[in-house]
Amino acid sequence: MKKLLCIILTLVTITLTGCGFGDSTIRFGAAGLGGMYYSFSTAFTELATKENDKLKFDVKTTAGSAANLRLLSKNYIDVGISQMDLIDDAYYGTPEFNGKKYNGYSAIAGLYKEACQIVVLDKSSIKTLDDLQDKTVSIGASESGTELNATQILKASGLWDNNLVKTKNLDYTDAAKQLEDGEIDAFFCTSGVQTTVVEELAKHASIRFIDIDSKCTKKLKASYKFYDSFTIPANTYTGQTKDVSTLCVKSVLLARDDMSEDTVKELTALLFKHAKDFQYSLQADLDFNESDATKGITIPFHPGACAYYKEKGITVSSEDKN
Structure with a gap:
């Protein structure tokens, strides 16, 4: 009887210590439809299952970066994407998360x-950030990285206080529809370019992008270490004839700590093996490599990812340096 009980407990332990190939379906947190997270997640899981039929995925729509971090920490998803600024906030419990730490996950790759x-209709009178005053603006879905970035941009521009801008929390699809219908005047979207929902809007409605001016850029880069300057090149979107000056943050692929090392190592290998395929399938600038993917990450890497990078001559740590 004791021997039988020991065997049962061993099997239960194996089941709970993470998924290996074929053991279970990997729940992939992908944010909302129309954004790059969802497009990337779909492309990645399709390529991964074609390469290894033992891998099974369930791509789940979520509210975005902040939601993915909470879902990972509470074991509702196994893999997800989030912005590095939000990851750092959540992992180390900064004021953005009310000082509460959300752990239980680690990095696979940047x-x-x-x-x-910041998208407006071409006929709009909005030309600068200041022109957003007294306008109705979508700042992204609740718990999204877009919401955080939009709030910080509006604050840096002096538009957040005293209800100078009427804000709405809409996902990208609803925001694009309401902009076209005249229900909102502008919407924020933090995403890899070319963002699917923005390009679809640009194909049948004339749109423009609002630059983030140098004054606002300097404030944000001085206040938040994860922002960097970024230019959206002309002709990235249909009808976009000018470069757009803005800011950017890095997106990071994450996995729950209790996923098996073998599974995460396999996912990491597939990610870089198909890096060029993502560019073709998503029609976006997603040219990343192992060296760049390990830079600027402030949380531990998953042991499976560490094992992959070690084989490539790159040393990363699975230990919390703080």
């Missing part, structure tokens, strides 16, 4: 730069 995009 992916691509996400541009802070």
Whole structure:
């Protein structure tokens, strides 16, 4: 009887210590439809399952970066994407998360730069950030990275206090529809370019992008270490004839700590093996490599990712340096 009980407990332990190939379906937190997270997640999981039929995925729509971090920490998803600024806030419990720490996950790889995009109709009178005063603006879905970035941009521009801007929390699809219908005047979108929902809007409605001016850029880069300057090149979107000056943050692929090392190592290898395929399938600038993917990450890497990078001659740590 004791021997039988020991065997049962061993099997239960194996089941709970993470998923290996074929053991279970990997729940992938992908944010909302129309954004780069969802497009990337779909492309990655399709390529991964074609390469290894033992891998199974369930791509789940979520509210975005902040939501993915909470879902990872509470074991509702196994893999997800989030912005590096929010990851640092959540992992170390900064005021953005009311001092509460959300742990239980680690890094696989840095992916691509996400541009802070502010979209208006071409016929709009809005030409600068200051022109957003007294306008109705979508700042992204609740618990999204877009919401955080939009709030910080509006604060840096002196537009957040005293209800100078009427804000709405809309996902990208609803924001694009309401902009076209005249229900809102502008929407924020922090995403890799070319963002699917923005390009679809540009194909049947004339749109423009608002630059983030140098004054606002300097304030934000001085206050938040994860912002960097970014230019959306002309002709990235249909009808976009001028470069757009803005800011960007890095997106990072994450995995729960209790996922098996073998599984995460395999996912990491597939990520870089198909890096060029993502560019073709998503029609976006997603040119990343192992060296760049390990830079600027302030949280531990998953042991499976560490094992992959070690084989490539790159040393990263699975230990919390803080």
